[in-house]
Amino acid sequence: MINVIDLPGNERARDFSNCGGPCFNLGGRDGRFLETVMDRAAEAGALDRMRIRMSLETTRRSGLSAHNAIAVIxxxxxxxxxxxxxxxxxxxxDGAGDNGDGLAVLVGLARHFATEADPPRRTLVFVASAGHHSPGMNGPRNFVAMNPTFAESAVLALNIEHVAQRNLSPARSVADDGYREFVADAGEAPIVAGVSNEAPFLENLFRRGVERYGTNFVSGPxxxxxxxxxxxRxxxxxxxxxxxxxxxxxxSGEVPEVISVPGLERMARFLAFFLKQVDVAPWEQLNP
Ligand SMILES: [Zn+2]
Structure with missing residues (x-):
């Protein structure tokens, strides 16, 4: 099965791999070329004689290891x-959006809280986790297993993931071959804010965050x-x-150019505000 990933350029894509058989992802421009060839073949009554020859080279690596990095204030x-x-x-x-931007915000927050004149009341544990994209590994679960003292005394876990990728819109102009490119505009793509226990205090912080910092959170809880x-969990x-x-x-389109620098700042400022409020909130407000 050939999946045409209808994205700008010729991005390689990780997803869409479970089609039930040999499955090949084709970039947007190559996909357009293939569809054009198929259309021409159909018009000429020759579609039944059309053949594609493909080859794929792979390597398998094993015995690899990964590590979480942990910092404590x-x-x-x-x-x-x-x-x-x-x-x-x-x-x-390249992973600039998943999750270079989230990791950059985490490092910025650690630096901020480590040097602040008014230190946090509760202990902040920063985890740069490993294994998210590797089957069989889960950094957070390993953190919990290996650091029971920190884990069991947690009042809240915040996961910063994909936070400042720019929004894409279809380009107004169309390329010579009829292919429509996208442009990255100045703002950020929508950001979902998940609050697992629907605590009103936490939901309200997200509402205030949009007003104060302009973070592009979607409105629905x-x-x-x-x-x-x-x-x-x-x-x-x-x-x-x-x-x-x-x-x-x-x-493969997740390169640094698609990250909004003001968006990184908006998210870092919002999360600094969020963590300060969480730091002084009673347990019952965080976990009603
Ligand atoms: Zn991610």
Whole structure:
């Protein structure tokens, strides 16, 4: 089966691999070429004689390992209560949007809270997790298993994932061969905010975040926690996830140029605000 990934250019794509048999993803421009050839063959009454010859070279690697990176800022008043802040550090292709941008925001937050004059009350545990894109591995689940003291004292887990990819819209002009390209505009693609326990206090922080920082959260509430956030489910506390899934998600088009620098700043500022509010909130408000 040939999937035509109808995206700008000739992106390679990770998804759409479970078609039930040998499955080949073709980029948008190559796909257009193939469809044009098939149309011409049909017009000439020769479609039944059309053949495609394809070959694929693969290598299999085994015995690989992966590591989580962890940084801790001890709390000034309630050091035995933790807030976990996670961003996965692995990727398909260049991974600027999944999850270079989320990881950059995590590092920025760690730097901010480590140097702030007014230190956090609760202990902040930053996790750059490994294994999100590798079957059989899950960084958060390993973090929980290997760091029971930090994990069991968590009041909330925040997963920062895909947060500042620019929005794409169809280009107004059409290329010579009729193929319509996309353009990245100045703003960010929509961001889903998942609050697993629907805590009104946390939902309200997202509403205020849009007003204060201009983050492009979609308006509807969601209880979504991605595979990465789901690794913290055994803690039975609120899991908060920020996540985009724009058109170039999981493709070779996720390069630094499609990341909005102001969008990174909007998200970092919003999450600094969010964490400060969470830090001083009583347990009952975070986990009603
Ligand atoms: Zn991701």
């Amino acid at each position: 001890p709390g000034s008043e309630r050091p035995d209560e933790t807030i976990i802040i996670n961003a996965h550090a692995d990727a398909w292709f 969601s209880t979504m926690a991605s595979g990465e956030g789901g690794g913290y 055994s803690l039975e506390v609120a899991i908060v996830t920020t996540m985009q899934a724009p058109p170039l998600y999981h493709t």
